[in-house]
Amino acid sequence: xxxxxxxxxxxxxxxxxxxxxxxxxxxxxxxxxxxxxxxxxxxxxxxxxxxxxxxxxxxxxxxxxxxxxxxxxxxxxxxxxxxxxxxxxxxxxxxxxxxxxxxxxxxxxxxxxxxxxxxxxxxxxxxxxxxxx
Numbered sequence: 004x005x006x007x008x009x010x011x012x013x014x015x016x017x018x019x020x021x022x023x024x025x026x027x028x029x030x031x032x033x034x035x036x037x038x039x040x041x042x043x044x045x046x047x048x049x050x051x052x053x054x055x056x057x058x059x060x061x062x063x064x065x066x067x068x069x070x071x072x073x074x075x076x077x078x079x080x081x082x083x084x085x086x087x088x089x090x091x092x093x094x095x096x097x098x099x100x101x102x103x104x105x106x107x108x109x110x111x112x113x114x115x116x117x118x119x120x121x122x123x124x125x126x127x128x129x130x131x132x133x134x135x136x
Contacts, residue, residue: 007062007071010125014059014078017118021085021111022052029110031103032096041095041103047088048111051081055118068133075126082118085111 025031025045032039058078062071089095089111095103 011063018052018055044093079122085115
């Protein structure tokens with residue numbers, strides 16, 4: 004139960020960071036007359052953050068190891084998606100000195116990378132738990 008609670012809290016915090024962070028804490032470039040690609044990348048991170056929040060709640064709600072395993076696979080994919088949006092799929096401003104390239108995207112890469120590592124660790128742990136049963 005303690006481990007599930009820990010993962011629940013982690014995914015909720017990370018989900019909130021991904022959903023609101025690119026617009027507040029580590030904001031992308033300011034929206035002017037022209038909407039930049041980085042703003043769209045930040046918008047695309049919102050549903051990923053919401054899905055991570057839902058995954059965190061689901062981890063706490065469902066006790067089945069098989070369901071936990073499925074949620075963990077999903078969170079791994081969400082971490083990969085969080086990284087791919089600014090790096091490959093949508094992108095951002097061309098200049099490396101812009102706030103999106105120097106502040107926002109590195110934070111998203113860190114959050115996505117840690118999410119992948121935590122999810123894979125949980126995946127291995129859940130697999131071991133399933134084999135014991």
